[in-house]
Amino acid sequence: MVGIDSDDRLMNRDVALVMAATFCFMASNMLVSPLMAGFSESLGAGGALMGVVAAMMNVVSLFCRPIAGNLADRTSKRTLVGIGAALYLVSSVWYALAGSPASLIAARMVNGVGFACCSVCLATWMAMLLPIRHMGAGMGLYGTMNALAMAIGPAVGIRAQQLIGYRCTFLISTVLAALMVIAVLFVRNGGHPIRQGGRADAAGTDARPAVRRLSLRSIVEPRVVPLSLVFMCFSIPYFANQSFLVEVADARGLDVDVSLFFPLYAAALLVLRLAFRNLFDTKPFRLFFIVGTVAMVGMLLCLALMRNDWVLLLGAVLTAFSYGMMSSVTQAEAVVIAGKERSGIANSTYYIGIDLGMSLGPMLGGLFYGSLPITWFYPLFIIAMPVAWIIYLSTARFVARRG
Template identity: 30%
Template structure:
């Protein structure tokens, strides 16, 4: 197999290949659409009568089917062009958004969430593999950091668009706008340059086709980090409303601005000095952001917490994913990305439910809703600390695999 459109030689050091730019634009569009919708899913669940625990279940339910399709990702990428897989999975998510648009009950919302998860199970590792396929080895950390900016930029505008459109055109209209954005991304995906499948068509199913053992430690770290982050996405709007904070959607704007600053800088530092120089400091800052959220009472407090959260998570998450990708050779990048996203999916599945349970338990003891959310955010420091311990104890050895030495 060739080294890919971006090449891996010393003479080619730019990340801006045509294929990488295509994937970057698609990632931005899909992320905007998802965040438009995801911000409104908890709110619609409450409107339909869901408790805090049920809101957590609905928010995290997409991870059930995302995990369910993970065994199919590796074999599919060995037999089907990545751009065709990207188009097909974007289409599945489009159908999920249409399901949200017609939802009039919690079960219908859950069905849409499961459908969205089936698309997301393929979407994230396929886009990550396409991005890495179009990046030079020497600039991998920088490239993945820039690639992740699509989601970061979407964090600034996606929730704000969703929250602004919903009062004007309703939940149904907003979900259909998101579906239209995905339709455009689907058409663009078909034009992304990629290699022909590399796997022999006759190869039988193997667990190694969907799990890269080398990437298990980064996946465990991402389980804790992404799980904690999912608590922000699932409940911050409801928390702000419980406190009577207006314009809480600006939280996502503050978050995105600081991610846009932190990720490219962190990528360049990691490429030059090693991943370990950014991962542990990023985790410490991310943990501190939950303490700030627990103490937040005004919009200013939320904006500061969003900025700190963005700096912490925005630095360590793409670096841990880079560690997963660099643990294998190019032909297994989709499998390594798939493994890392198994950790993300499990975090998204478990943590919102656990966080919602904390809210309900604290409320059952007589606390008001705002206090219950405050205690919940303080509790989310625990998974971040656990993720940091896993990295410190096991991650450095894993990061040294295939040149991804955390110390440079």
């Protein structure tokens, strides 16, 4: 019997290590994200400024991401991850020492540069290590690590803050950043760039591609932009909820344990991704889009109407079927559309949608929280879904898979 080519396997040592590094990276970030609004309020910030503090990391990342994506296709992934991890360590310590909203904003800006380097680089590295026929399943598993961290991190952060306070909780993220560095150092393939029409060798030591002139296509993949904007519409409600769930529940006087939301979301997402991983490569994007839209509307209605933990938990499950599912489906579709040799640009373009969502979500959340009746907080975000469909339907012919 002919053995399976190691290059054609979905899972191997390097893939597992990159997934572990991804989990530590995102958990380090998301552990502090739901605390930013509350911590800035304790330092004297008002509603709008709370949103600015929560969003500033992603505003900076939005502008740094295209540059990081370009570098990810031209240099070692290990180098960029190392730079990003160092900035994560600096920002985590800075959070713990910050004494004013202005200092907190500066720390968020440093965090944003590190976030741009690590997120694009790790996603591109993962795409390089995967066979193209397993791209959907592989990026689904990668997305699972991302989403698990984005669910578990906030839960740990909220609980730790209640037990040990804001500043000590921020130091936990430094430990996760250090674990990320260790995992990356043990990856054999250093993640050097793939030539157009070719590939790096097993050690990742292929010569670098020729210098390219700066152009629009050198920083974004045009055909991925519509997908990125569609996913932005799912990201805005998700990150508004992540930043303000605790504050909204307190403002409404609800007797609910908000820390349960994120672990159940993680558990539901894990089951969903493992059960449907092969469908990501065989079913059309539009099917997942329809399911995700219905689930997102359901999630927002659950959070708007919740009076007890059961409705909160139903909202968490629906989040897995909306934002959680769409994150991996959209990312895999972006890489397939662009091709592996442009996976860095494709991932950076995809992440523009996340950055916009992570920026606009908390900003809009802060605006709604500070100036409107609290009962309108979640229903207003439902508007994002028809906007997503308008973008998708108006660009469907432009967004086509490579032949």
